[in-house]
Amino acid sequence: MKKKITIAIDAMGGENAPKKNIEGLNIFLKNNKSKDDFIIHLYGNKKIIDQEIAKFNIKNDLVKVINAEGVVSDEETPLTAIKNSKNTSMWNSIKDQIDGDADISLSAGNTGVLFVISKMILKMMKEVSRPALAGLWPSKKGMSVVLDLGANIECNEKNLVDFSEMGAALYKSIFPDQKPRVALLNIGSEEIKGTEILKKAYSELKGLSNDENFIFNGYIEGNKIMNGESNVIVTDGFTGNIALKTAEGTAKFLTDSLKKSLSENIFSKLSIVFSYFSLKKFKSKLDPRKYNGAIFLGLNGPVVKSHGSTDAIGFYYSIDLCYRIIKGNLMHQLKNNLSHLDVKD
Amino acid sequence: MKKKITIAIDAMGGENAPKKNIEGLNIFLKNNKSKDDFIIHLYGNKKIIDQEIAKFNIKNDLVKVINAEGVVSDEETPLTAIKNSKNTSMWNSIKDQIDGDADISLSAGNTGVLFVISKMILKMMKEVSRPALAGLWPSKKGMSVVLDLGANIECNEKNLVDFSEMGAALYKSIFPDQKPRVALLNIGSEEIKGTEILKKAYSELKGLSNDENFIFNGYIEGNKIMNGESNVIVTDGFTGNIALKTAEGTAKFLTDSLKKSLSENIFSKLSIVFSYFSLKKFKSKLDPRKYNGAIFLGLNGPVVKSHGSTDAIGFYYSIDLCYRIIKGNLMHQLKNNLSHLDVKD
Numbered sequence: 001m002k003k004k005i006t007i008a009i010d011a012m013g014g015e016n017a018p019k020k021n022i023e024g025l026n027i028f029l030k031n032n033k034s035k036d037d038f039i040i041h042l043y044g045n046k047k048i049i050d051q052e053i054a055k056f057n058i059k060n061d062l063v064k065v066i067n068a069e070g071v072v073s074d075e076e077t078p079l080t081a082i083k084n085s086k087n088t089s090m091w092n093s094i095k096d097q098i099d100g101d102a103d104i105s106l107s108a109g110n111t112g113v114l115f116v117i118s119k120m121i122l123k124m125m126k127e128v129s130r131p132a133l134a135g136l137w138p139s140k141k142g143m144s145v146v147l148d149l150g151a152n153i154e155c156n157e158k159n160l161v162d163f164s165e166m167g168a169a170l171y172k173s174i175f176p177d178q179k180p181r182v183a184l185l186n187i188g189s190e191e192i193k194g195t196e197i198l199k200k201a202y203s204e205l206k207g208l209s210n211d212e213n214f215i216f217n218g219y220i221e222g223n224k225i226m227n228g229e230s231n232v233i234v235t236d237g238f239t240g241n242i243a244l245k246t247a248e249g250t251a252k253f254l255t256d257s258l259k260k261s262l263s264e265n266i267f268s269k270l271s272i273v274f275s276y277f278s279l280k281k282f283k284s285k286l287d288p289r290k291y292n293g294a295i296f297l298g299l300n301g302p303v304v305k306s307h308g309s310t311d312a313i314g315f316y317y318s319i320d321l322c323y324r325i326i327k328g329n330l331m332h333q334l335k336n337n338l339s340h341l342d343v344k345d
Numbered sequence: 346m347k348k349k350i351t352i353a354i355d356a357m358g359g360e361n362a363p364k365k366n367i368e369g370l371n372i373f374l375k376n377n378k379s380k381d382d383f384i385i386h387l388y389g390n391k392k393i394i395d396q397e398i399a400k401f402n403i404k405n406d407l408v409k410v411i412n413a414e415g416v417v418s419d420e421e422t423p424l425t426a427i428k429n430s431k432n433t434s435m436w437n438s439i440k441d442q443i444d445g446d447a448d449i450s451l452s453a454g455n456t457g458v459l460f461v462i463s464k465m466i467l468k469m470m471k472e473v474s475r476p477a478l479a480g481l482w483p484s485k486k487g488m489s490v491v492l493d494l495g496a497n498i499e500c501n502e503k504n505l506v507d508f509s510e511m512g513a514a515l516y517k518s519i520f521p522d523q524k525p526r527v528a529l530l531n532i533g534s535e536e537i538k539g540t541e542i543l544k545k546a547y548s549e550l551k552g553l554s555n556d557e558n559f560i561f562n563g564y565i566e567g568n569k570i571m572n573g574e575s576n577v578i579v580t581d582g583f584t585g586n587i588a589l590k591t592a593e594g595t596a597k598f599l600t601d602s603l604k605k606s607l608s609e610n611i612f613s614k615l616s617i618v619f620s621y622f623s624l625k626k627f628k629s630k631l632d633p634r635k636y637n638g639a640i641f642l643g644l645n646g647p648v649v650k651s652h653g654s655t656d657a658i659g660f661y662y663s664i665d666l667c668y669r670i671i672k673g674n675l676m677h678q679l680k681n682n683l684s685h686l687d688v689k690d
């Protein structure tokens with residue numbers, strides 16, 4: 001019998017936990033009724049979790065609840081996390097990849113602590129210079145991967161090349177039929193633009209461009225991130241974080257302005273009636289909950305971070321992401337892509 | 346008699362020049378009919394410019410056409426610009442600040458060349474460590490200034506402090522009644538976040554926070570740029586350029602998606618009829634042409650760069666910007682703000 005995909009979930013992390021976590025799980029189970037190739041490990045206060053589970057018609061053989069008394073608070077800092085987080089639901093859901101059967105861990109809890117204890121428990125892959133945080137962005141042609149989003153404020157060329165290989169592996173695990181097109185985020189598309197580090201990374205990636213792992217598209221500017229020509233956008237954590245948040249802020253500014261405009265008089269309000277389904281589709285396509293889940297790459301096991309403030313639907317999408325990237329064999333893809341770099345050294 | 350505000354315009358720079366430049370000028374003149382406190386110097390091929398001027402009812406005493414034979418081509422590189430650009434319309438419109446009466450120069454031509462020859466002709470202000478390129482961003486509360494947008498790929502803390510003072514001076518010249526609130530772009534709002542350079546700039550700016558020139562708002566994250574709480578957002582040229590272009594790309598992605606949604610069926614098309622005026626207002630508020638014009642700060646005279654591809658309306662807004670910042674006494678504000686730093690040294 002083939003081993004089942006095992007997802008270890010920190011049921012106590014994030015706002016409205018464990019309610020939204022279990023509700024999100026229930027959506028996942030309903031949407032995957034026909035499948036029996038996975039099992040969910042839920043970590044946290046068993047009594048409370050069982051109460052939440054009882055609200056839904058959840059089959060016992062797909063979900064295993066494992067008691068963990070402690071919860072990582074939002075106030076906990078990465079500095080004291082290792083001492084204070086042992087045996088919490090977060091800690092144990094990561095540890096499950098070492099002790100148990102888990103293929104991947106998911107939490108909506110404290111981000112800084114999650115990174116520190118993930119690194120501590122799972123340890124860095126020997127092939128990697130630094131781990132990176134990758135996110136999903138909507139694009140004209142579907143979805144892209146952007147990394148690093150803030151795990152590394154400053155990066156050298158070796159880090160950026162590693163991120164390219166890791167991002168390509170992630171993209172391939174989510175979209176197995178596509179060959180990823182990788183680009184470096186820069187302030188111009190000409191080869192002479194940018195910092196020395198970018199230029200060195202460019203020339204290394206160009207050397208890898210006959211690589212079977214990905215196609216190197218060169219530099220990409222900020223205004224092209226969402227045009228879908230490149231699927232993996234690579235940058236340092238400072239720039240990636242600024243770009244991600246600027247995009248979020250711009251989207252919020254625009255949709256708020258639009259909402260205000262469409263509710264300002266009776267005619268525009270009436271127009272919403274006629275455009276209801278179209279606007280709903282528009283909203284649904286861009287729903288940030290669909291892109292919920294940042295993937296911590298470069299450790300000996302994948303960890304997914306859900307937004308703490310997301311709701312059950314957002315949490316569902318991050319469970320779905322866990323399922324997809326394990327189904328797509330992320331760790332195998334990562335090792336394959338990175339081994340390729342090793343040979344080059 | 347008080348000296349008139351003199352704006353030197355490169356009439357030959359940008360797409361569809363000089364047609365769009367003269368058309369933009371005509372809009373400016375129509376919108377400022379009641380004023381007589383300015384004069385426009387137009388540089389370029391006099392014969393062609395006069396032909397364009399003849400199409401409109403433009404008063405001779407407000408516009409002076411000064412012949413310049415050469416034009417800086419889009420293919421010219423900054424490296425050879427100083428040799429090849431002498432006596433072009435761009436060169437002479439900047440030189441007008443030295444030889445003539447001009448208070449400010451405006452061009453929609455080759456950006457790289459404009460920077461190099463502006464620096465060469467006008468020279469850096471002695472108080473400034475590096476010049477910066479500032480842009481205007483729409484915000485919830487009106488308009489903000491963001492700098493640097495790409496003149497300096499890497500910056501130290503001294504540069505960032507200079508940019509803060511210069512950005513505050515620019516904001517004050519545009520909005521004389523407001524005390525600018527300055528913030529440093531970073532990946533978190535806590536004092537411990539970010540690079541060493543940012544931390545040093547933060548502590549210097551905090552020391553200046555009782556400054557009469559501006560209020561220091563601390564760090565700002567990318568998603569807050571447009572919320573209007575800070576009016577001057579300071580960053581290095583690499584990050585600023587990425588943020589600006591990412592915002593542009595996100596806005597384009599969203600408006601394209603919206604357009605597509607609203608034209609997908611007969612009902613949604615019908616809705617446009619009802620929301621016509623509201624959508625028009627929405628569009629107008631966010632019209633990028635209103636924010637056309639990046640200001641090159643830190644030289645002994647201001648230079649404004651219009652988007653090359655903008656139309657007559659966009660060019661009009663950049664002429665209007667020139668008028669406003671000279672009316673608001675930009676150079677005086679700059680010297681005042683920067684002298685303040687000198688005293689601190």
